[in-house]
Amino acid sequence: MDIQIREATIDELPALLELNQKIFVKNPQFDRDLILDFSLTPEGIEYFKKEFKREDGCFLFAEQNGKLIGYVNGGSKKFAHRKSKYFEIDNLGVIPEEKGKGIGKLLLDKILEWAKRKDYQKIYLNCYAKNSEALSFYKKSGFNEIDIGLEKTL
Ligand SMILES: CC(C)(COP(=O)(O)OP(=O)(O)OC[C@H]1O[C@@H](n2cnc3c(N)ncnc32)[C@H](O)[C@@H]1OP(=O)(O)O)[C@@H](O)C(=O)NCCC(=O)NCCS
Numbered sequence: 001m002d003i004q005i006r007e008a009t010i011d012e013l014p015a016l017l018e019l020n021q022k023i024f025v026k027n028p029q030f031d032r033d034l035i036l037d038f039s040l041t042p043e044g045i046e047y048f049k050k051e052f053k054r055e056d057g058c059f060l061f062a063e064q065n066g067k068l069i070g071y072v073n074g075g076s077k078k079f080a081h082r083k084s085k086y087f088e089i090d091n092l093g094v095i096p097e098e099k100g101k102g103i104g105k106l107l108l109d110k111i112l113e114w115a116k117r118k119d120y121q122k123i124y125l126n127c128y129a130k131n132s133e134a135l136s137f138y139k140k141s142g143f144n145e146i147d148i149g150l151e152k153t154l
Helices: 010-023 042-053 103-117 132-140
Strands: 003-007 058-064 067-077 086-094 122-125
Touching: 003 103, 010 042, 010 067, 010 086, 042 067, 058 103, 067 103, 086 103
Parallel strands: 086 122
Antiparallel strands: 003 058, 058 067, 067 086
């Protein structure tokens, strides 16, 4: 497989929004409160534009024969009450037809390498409790649970 992991550029925002829609198709199963097609709403476009432009961030695409098949991005995360310098992965995913081929791991390894070069000491991320494939994936790569988000409808 001829897969390239490379930095994204700002002119690729429309392609990213389309890619994001393809990747996170299962999220409504994990979160009934999710705004469907969020990345295509004005708020979603603004969110991704900011993620692209983060000076403290890293945004990588996985590309195969000119086709975008996955991405990962993140940036610094401040925890006032913790000692280490944290990097947070905000999004990571691969299109459904390319899952299970090592591309997620390739993206994860590259962003971890990047964070290490920038002297980050720990990596943090959020994952839906019901997203068992992502939880297995991260645990295989050495991530451990540190906190659990709870919610209740009033
Ligand atoms: C989670 C995700 C990124 C994994 O990417 P992937 O390319 O399919 O994973 P890889 O092929 O690189 O697998 C790497 C390792 O994780 C394991 N893994 C991946 N998916 C798994 C699954 N569904 N169940 C169990 N283990 C899994 C693989 O077995 C592999 O282990 P190995 O190194 O021992 O062989 C992918 O399933 C995805 O894009 N999901 C939708 C988006 C998403 O939920 N992202 C996470 C948001 S928090």
